[in-house]
Amino acid sequence: MNLAHYIGLLENSEKQLTEAFEYVANKHKDEVDIEQVCLKLSAWSREHHGRIMPFVEKYSEDHESEPASLKRDLFTKKRRGSLALLRDLHDLWLLTQEAQLCWIVIRQAALGLRDEDLKSCYQFCNTRTKRQAEWLLGRIKQAAPQTLLVA
Amino acid sequence: MKETRDSIDDIWGSRTGYEGQWPVRVDERIEEEPDHWVQSACVLCSNGCGMDIGVKEGRIVGVRGRAEDRVNHGRLGPKGLHSWVANHSQDRLTKPLIRRNGKLEEASWEEAMSLIVQKSKELVQKHTASSIGFYTSGQLLLEEYYALGVLGKAGLGTPHMDGNTRLCTATAAAALKVSFGSDGQPGSYTDLDTTEAVLLVGHNMASQQTVLWTRILDRLAGPNPPHLVVIDPRLTYTAEKATVHLAPRAGTNVPLMNGLLHLIIEAGHINQSYIEAHTQGFEELKKIVSKWTPERVEQLTGVPAEKLLAAARILGTCRTLVSTALQGVYQSMQATAAAVQVNNLHLLRGLLGHPGSGIYQMNGQPTAQNTRECGADGDLPAFRNWGNEEHIKELAKLWNVHPDQIPHWSPPTHAMQIWRYCEQGSIKMLWISGTNPLVSLPELDRVRKIIQQESLFVVVQDAFPTETTQYADVVLPAAIWGEKTGTFTNVDRTVHITHKAIDPPGEARPDFDIFVDYARRMDFRGQDGSPLLVCTWKTPEDAFNAWRECTRGRPCDYTGLSYAKLTGGSGIQWPCNEQYPNGKTHLYEDGVFNTAIDYCETYGHDLETGAPRSHDDYKLLDPQGKAFLKGSDYEPPHEVPDEQYPLWLTTGRLVYHFHTRTKTGRSRALNHAAPDGFVQLSAEDAARYGIQDGDMVEVESRRGKVQEPARIGGTEPGLVFIPFHYGYWDKPGRPRAANELTITEWDAVSKQPHYKYAAVRIRKVNA
Ligand code: SF4
Numbered sequence: 001m002n003l004a005h006y007i008g009l010l011e012n013s014e015k016q017l018t019e020a021f022e023y024v025a026n027k028h029k030d031e032v033d034i035e036q037v038c039l040k041l042s043a044w045s046r047e048h049h050g051r052i053m054p055f056v057e058k059y060s061e062d063h064e065s066e067p068a069s070l071k072r073d074l075f076t077k078k079r080r081g082s083l084a085l086l087r088d089l090h091d092l093w094l095l096t097q098e099a100q101l102c103w104i105v106i107r108q109a110a111l112g113l114r115d116e117d118l119k120s121c122y123q124f125c126n127t128r129t130k131r132q133a134e135w136l137l138g139r140i141k142q143a144a145p146q147t148l149l150v151a
Numbered sequence: 152m153k154e155t156r157d158s159i160d161d162i163w164g165s166r167t168g169y170e171g172q173w174p175v176r177v178d179e180r181i182e183e184e185p186d187h188w189v190q191s192a193c194v195l196c197s198n199g200c201g202m203d204i205g206v207k208e209g210r211i212v213g214v215r216g217r218a219e220d221r222v223n224h225g226r227l228g229p230k231g232l233h234s235w236v237a238n239h240s241q242d243r244l245t246k247p248l249i250r251r252n253g254k255l256e257e258a259s260w261e262e263a264m265s266l267i268v269q270k271s272k273e274l275v276q277k278h279t280a281s282s283i284g285f286y287t288s289g290q291l292l293l294e295e296y297y298a299l300g301v302l303g304k305a306g307l308g309t310p311h312m313d314g315n316t317r318l319c320t321a322t323a324a325a326a327l328k329v330s331f332g333s334d335g336q337p338g339s340y341t342d343l344d345t346t347e348a349v350l351l352v353g354h355n356m357a358s359q360q361t362v363l364w365t366r367i368l369d370r371l372a373g374p375n376p377p378h379l380v381v382i383d384p385r386l387t388y389t390a391e392k393a394t395v396h397l398a399p400r401a402g403t404n405v406p407l408m409n410g411l412l413h414l415i416i417e418a419g420h421i422n423q424s425y426i427e428a429h430t431q432g433f434e435e436l437k438k439i440v441s442k443w444t445p446e447r448v449e450q451l452t453g454v455p456a457e458k459l460l461a462a463a464r465i466l467g468t469c470r471t472l473v474s475t476a477l478q479g480v481y482q483s484m485q486a487t488a489a490a491v492q493v494n495n496l497h498l499l500r501g502l503l504g505h506p507g508s509g510i511y512q513m514n515g516q517p518t519a520q521n522t523r524e525c526g527a528d529g530d531l532p533a534f535r536n537w538g539n540e541e542h543i544k545e546l547a548k549l550w551n552v553h554p555d556q557i558p559h560w561s562p563p564t565h566a567m568q569i570w571r572y573c574e575q576g577s578i579k580m581l582w583i584s585g586t587n588p589l590v591s592l593p594e595l596d597r598v599r600k601i602i603q604q605e606s607l608f609v610v611v612q613d614a615f616p617t618e619t620t621q622y623a624d625v626v627l628p629a630a631i632w633g634e635k636t637g638t639f640t641n642v643d644r645t646v647h648i649t650h651k652a653i654d655p656p657g658e659a660r661p662d663f664d665i666f667v668d669y670a671r672r673m674d675f676r677g678q679d680g681s682p683l684l685v686c687t688w689k690t691p692e693d694a695f696n697a698w699r700e701c702t703r704g705r706p707c708d709y710t711g712l713s714y715a716k717l718t719g720g721s722g723i724q725w726p727c728n729e730q731y732p733n734g735k736t737h738l739y740e741d742g743v744f745n746t747a748i749d750y751c752e753t754y755g756h757d758l759e760t761g762a763p764r765s766h767d768d769y770k771l772l773d774p775q776g777k778a779f780l781k782g783s784d785y786e787p788p789h790e791v792p793d794e795q796y797p798l799w800l801t802t803g804r805l806v807y808h809f810h811t812r813t814k815t816g817r818s819r820a821l822n823h824a825a826p827d828g829f830v831q832l833s834a835e836d837a838a839r840y841g842i843q844d845g846d847m848v849e850v851e852s853r854r855g856k857v858q859e860p861a862r863i864g865g866t867e868p869g870l871v872f873i874p875f876h877y878g879y880w881d882k883p884g885r886p887r888a889a890n891e892l893t894i895t896e897w898d899a900v901s902k903q904p905h906y907k908y909a910a911v912r913i914r915k916v917n918a
Contacts (some may be wrong), residue, residue: 029902031571032896036789037760056900082575135762141561142568150281 004060004107010102011052014125017045017095017132024088033083034139038092041132046100048125055118077125082143082151089140096133104127153213154180159824161268162806163357163365164709166312168372173344177225180232181205181213190217191720192517192639192647193231193550194290194632198360199517199641201722204633204652211235211633211653217796221721222340222645228361229821230809233888235633236655237817243614244628245657255626260658263625267582268672269606274579284311284569284578287527288585289319289519290810292637292649294694296518297701298666299584300526301685301833310558311578315586315810316522317566318904319515322481324523324530325901326490326512328753330498331778332746333534334523337497337725337738338473338509340643343367345507348378348469352493353404353479353907354513357388358806364389365466379466382407383479385831385872386865395462395811398867399452401799401908402484402788408492409782411463413440415499420467425501429742431772432780436495437584440783451785453867466496471507478515478746483907488758488783495780504740509643509659516810519642524640524707525698528900529563532698533705534745534752537563538766541749548699548731550684551677562763565902567895570598571806576606584662585629588620590811590878593893593904594854612665615813618878629662630655631814637663637691638717639708644724644734646709648717651682663691703728706738706745706752739778746774758783761899787906790894792869796852796910798836798848802875802889811876828877830913835868837861842915852911855891871913875906 021042028034079087103126110118155178156164167174185205193200201220205213216225245261274282285303287296289328303312326336331337343349343366357364370377371392381393382404390396399407415421416437426433445456467474480489490512502508511908514520526532533600535542537559547554564572569632570592572578592598602609602622611623614631629736634655640646655661660668667688675683688694692714702709702725711727711734724734745751754769756762758781807825808815815821829850842848846861850871858874866872873889892911897904 029572032567033761033899035901036896040760040786049283082577131757131760131762133758134764135760137563138762146281146572146577147562149279151572151575 001059003106006053006102006106006109007055010099010106011049011056012097013095013102014045014049014052017069017099018049018094019044020095021113023044023075024092027088028085034085037060037135044128048128051125052127055121082147086140086143088149089136089143093133093136093140095137096129100126100129100133152182153452158227158232159807159820162229162361163368164226166372167369168374169344170371170373170375171344173224173366173369175218175224176234177216177218178227179213179215181215181312183212188215189650189652191633191652193227194516195230195234195815196299196360197514197517197519197642199639199647200227200362201647202227202231203278206234206652209653211238214447219557219721222641222643223362224612226362226365227689227822229807230361230815233818233820234809234814236819237814238633240615240817242616243656243659244616244620244626245659246365246628247658248626250622250624255623263627264672267269267610267625267669270580271307271673278579280307280309281311282577282579283307283309284564284572284581285309285527286521286566286569286581286583286586287312287314287509287911289314289316289436289514289516289522290585291440291518292635292691293521293525293698294301294637294641294665294691295662296521296525296527297532297694298663298670298685298688301530301550301683302670302675302719303667304526304557305552305672306670306683306685307754308556308558309474310567311564311572312527313564313566313569314522315566315588315591316515316519316528317902318591319478319481320519321903322486322490322898322901323476323512323514325487326494327480327901329487329491329755329758329779329781330372331496331744332750332774333752334530335706335738336509336511337503338511339645339736340366340884341736342471342507342509343370343471346471346473348380348465348509350380350474350496351389352474352476353381353481353594354384354475354477355387355803356475357435359477359804360573361806378469380465383407384870390830391552394465395458397454397458397462400892401801401870403452403785404480404483405492405783406443406448407452407454408489409443410445411434411466412492412495412499413443414445414460414463415467415496418463418467421499425742428499429744429777431621431774431777436780436782437712439784442765467500469749472497472500472502473509473511475511475513477513479907481901481903483790484905485783485786486898486903486905489614491758491781491783496627498778498780504737504742506737509617509737511642514642516648518639519597520640520642525897529565531559532599533702533707535705536754538754538763539551539749541548551676551679551681551800552683565593567897567902570601573607574601578606579606580608580610583609583619585613587613587619587813587878589622590876590888590890593890594895595888595890597895600851605804612662613813614659615731615817616899617811617813617879627665628657628659629665630659631895634659635661635663635691636882637916638695639723640725645722646712646717646725650715650718665803713848742778744778746778747776748773755772755779756900758900760799784840789896789908790908792910795821796912798911798913800850800852800872800892800909800911801870801872801907802893803872804876805874808874808876811878816881827882828859828874828889829862831862831866831872832913833866833868833870834863836871837863840913840915847916849914849916850892852892852909852910854894855886856893857886857888858916871911883909
């Protein structure tokens with residue numbers, strides 16, 4: 001069964017998200033809304049991670065580490081100025097897509113297995129991952145014109 | 152001097168108990184007998200009382216209420232009766248000023264305007280119009296906002312337009328949009344004449360809208376007095392009159408409102424058939440509020456369970472209800488979410504759209520409603536939806552420009568973000584009109600640094616020298632109320648006309664003329680090469696007539712109004728059109744709301760994160776005219792008292808002063824009644840810190856400090872209160888603006904800053 005593989009991926013990407021949101025919150029403290037919302041969204045991912053753990057135990061022993069390398073590629077420390085904010089939000093959004101795709105894949109398996117717990121975990125977390133992505137997209141749209149045209 | 156009443160000592164005047172029709176009482180205060188009277192209305196709070204200006208030999212000599220006006224029936228409060236004195240104050244700005252070698256020097260209009268135009272053209276060429284921002288006021292008139300909206304959005308095409316209305320009424324607008332699909336108050340002030348109950352949330356009406364409060368006092372003195380439920384952490388004049396006063400801890404409006412809704416749902420005091428026919432989201436809301444039992448609410452908010460029950464009984468059983476909300480909600484944690492719970496209460500009980508029931512999501516001033524209507528802030532004219540391509544096309548057609556000229560590609564820039572762009576240097580010119588951000592914005596130290604930045608060219612247009620004008624590169628002297636003609640709209644959608652009574656002093660000009668002049672000099676043109684309509688306007692009436700066309704078919708339909716119709720009698724409510732020639736008293740009588748996908752002003756937001764919803768997501772909800780019931784769970788404030796800063800600070804306004812005291816501080820009587828700020832603290836805290844009444848106290852937050860004389864009593868232990876908007880123009884010596892202390896952060900949806908809480912510490916200073 002390869003479900004374990006994907007749960008591992010997901011567990012990892014929620015962990016990445018938790019850290020990445022927190023990282024961006026701290027890095028862009030001067031943007032107060034970024035700081036506050038990112039801290040909130042980091043807490044959401046932390047909660048997701050906690051909710052996934054029982055399934056990690058239930059379905060697998062071997063952990064997956066692919067998204068860790070993804071994070072390394074995404075966030076680079078060198079960025080500065082307002083472009084940095086846009087790029088960091090951009091990368092956060094990519095990470096949320098990773099998590100969301102994992103969820104979609106896992107949901108298919110959950111349906112097949114008729115694992116009600118996993119289904120309801122999906123319900124809860126996936127909706128919020130979507131909201132994370134929506135906020136990021138809204139904020140990216142706000143920052144983009146000013147960053148690209150003026151700043 | 153003739154004065155029908157002493158409004159300074161007796162703020163609300165004598166009582167006339169009534170039910171049905173509020174009796175007339177004409178309040179008047181004149182220093183000399185006028186030659187003639189000129190029709191106007193008061194702009195100093197959102198009530199917008201109808202008044203006449205008494206003129207003698209080209210000077211204002213007094214005012215009187217208009218007996219026939221539907222808003223005030225002749226009554227005026229202390230600010231209305233006294234603030235006109237400011238028009239004649241000696242320090243009015245009468246000539247344009249330009250900064251030369253670091254100093255502001257007198258200049259001609261030609262020089263000042265040429266400089267602004269040259270700078271604008273340069274910036275647009277080098278950095279696009281997004282390098283220019285406008286920060287306007289809630290004190291201009293409808294025609295001026297519309298002129299500004301058109302020149303900014305269609306002429307320049309900058310997305311950076313907002314104003315101090317963001318600080319006072321953004322949440323009102325946001326909450327109405329969230330629940331009902333568009334801005335616009337459902338109720339009417341006449342509802343107060345018969346209602347069975349009034350709920351005031353975070354709204355000290357006795358101080359803020361004295362004449363509206365008079366109407367309630369008169370009901371209380373009448374045959375069937377309404378029950379009053381007041382939610383406010385302080386024991387205000389308003390709270391003193393309450394049947395039930397709930398005093399929640401700072402930042403806990405949402406759990407408190409959730410607790411009330413929970414009790415009302417549980418007791419079955421809801422209108423199930425109304426909910427089914429006219430709303431969406433009930434089950435979700437019910438689930439969220441059901442967690443908020445009276446015990447849990449008590450634990451978190453400090454409001455005793457039996458008091459919550461008593462309030463819920465009144466709100467759940469009254470057959471008619473008027474609710475109002477103001478800054479205690481709007482400037483606090485979860486502002487929009489809390490304001491929306493007030494709307495929910497009315498939807499759950501089916502109490503709106505008929506006489507006696509209304510919701511007033513209050514504004515700070517009547518003219519503030521017009522920024523929202525006209526597009527001089529983050530909204531598009533006539534409640535159009537920036538996410539709706541068709542709405543943009545309509546505007547483009549009206550304005551004869553290409554749709555993409557109108558900045559709608561991303562959410563409009565809110566005020567705090569405008570300042571942030573200035574801080575980062577990407578906004579390079581900021582044009583401030585009729586407001587004084589150097590006292591009114593949070594965290595003043597930061598704002599002072601921003602405005603002084605080399606990279607920022609600052610234009611300030613005002614009638615008086617203020618804390619802000621001293622940092623300007625160009626100062627434009629503006630005419631004020633009484634010196635220009637135009638219209639404005641109060642909280643219950645009543646539109647008033649104010650006619651020019653006297654000439655402005657010196658070379659001061661109406662804001663309208665300044666904006667039109669700028670548009671002409673910039674030579675803004677439509678897509679066929681003809682001048683943009685704002686360039687063709689000669690009088691405010693031209694702008695008003697263009698505005699009427701802009702509102703056709705929209706919720707705020709003005710097509711039935713004209714200067715002629717507004718002159719002579721009472722103010723008139725919008726919508727006013729062929730169908731409702733005398734205006735419409737209540738919105739949503741039929742339970743059909745402005746939520747239809749083609750009609751709504753917004754596709755909504757995620758109440759927790761503030762993420763805007765897309766057209767496609769909205770389509771899935773497809774409310775088709777149903778109102779939204781939207782719940783929210785509690786989120787703790789971002790700054791809470793700790794060991795270092797152990798007290799809560801909250802801020803608010805006093806009866807006698809208004810917006811940074813630019814006008815009210817220049818009225819001798821008003822200034823005399825409230826000359827200084829103070830720090831109000833409980834007897835317990837005073838004892839703990841060894842502070843006596845009148846002692847000078849230093850209040851310090853992580854962002855700054857102020858010194859204020861102590862005033863003891865009227866607040867809960869652990870909470871200190873400072874009146875905001877005391878600044879430095881009349882008392883430069885001591886830091887006293889409450890906003891030295893407040894925090895830079897804002898509500899996720901409405902983007903309104905949080906002024907109502909900060910963690911502070913205090914100590915007595917030896918003078
Ligand atoms: S209640 Fe408001 S509008 Fe009426 S007179 Fe007083 S300040 Fe003016």
